[in-house]
Amino acid sequence: MESQARGGTRWRRFGLVMVPSVAATAAIGVALAQGALAASLSISGQEFKVHVDRLVGEGFAQYGTVIAPSGEGHVAAAVSAFDHADLYNLCQSVVVPVPLFGDVTLVINAGSDEENPAEADNLFIDVAQLDADATFSNVNIGVDTADVSGGAPSDWYHGAPGTFAQNADSVVLTDVEQTAWATTAGTFKLSDLSLRLYNGGHECF
Numbered sequence: 001m002e003s004q005a006r007g008g009t010r011w012r013r014f015g016l017v018m019v020p021s022v023a024a025t026a027a028i029g030v031a032l033a034q035g036a037l038a039a040s041l042s043i044s045g046q047e048f049k050v051h052v053d054r055l056v057g058e059g060f061a062q063y064g065t066v067i068a069p070s071g072e073g074h075v076a077a078a079v080s081a082f083d084h085a086d087l088y089n090l091c092q093s094v095v096v097p098v099p100l101f102g103d104v105t106l107v108i109n110a111g112s113d114e115e116n117p118a119e120a121d122n123l124f125i126d127v128a129q130l131d132a133d134a135t136f137s138n139v140n141i142g143v144d145t146a147d148v149s150g151g152a153p154s155d156w157y158h159g160a161p162g163t164f165a166q167n168a169d170s171v172v173l174t175d176v177e178q179t180a181w182a183t184t185a186g187t188f189k190l191s192d193l194s195l196r197l198y199n200g201g202h203e204c205f
Helices: 009-033
Strands: 048-067 075-098 102-110 118-144 164-184 187-189 194-199
Touching: 048 118
Parallel strands: none
Antiparallel strands: 048 075, 048 164, 075 102, 075 118, 102 194, 118 164, 118 187
């Protein structure tokens, strides 16, 4: 895997397509890092990967739902919801196929300083796959989705009443490897934000 090469005809062509969107993404990222902008972000129709060394969450709930990513029809997803989450050494990556060029990977890193993790409030993640070590505090498994407390479903993200859910006062996830369809948050503070583009596949895991 090779990192982005600066200059060259192919990268100039790529830049004509990607620079406006990348510039907008970077501007949003800077605003988030400064805590100045509430985030309501999603990626439709394409899965992305997230790796976190450690996630410490308060007010946790998890339940099933059905979503409709663009071009994918309806698919099942597990919603992980947190009232608040601290994310240590966050890496997020998505591979973007570029016509006539090939794959380009957008990688965002944040929260690399142990004293300044990335932080999210009212965080909802549509999860396709998750691997981690988990420790739950005061966990309830098998509760009605309509009655979960902590990380309560919003009007946008909700499960059907009478369906299976679990919740906990808090959760610690370590060595997280997650594939997701979408992420939304009331606020998302990305400390030590770094955004990079790489030629080819350069995912977080």
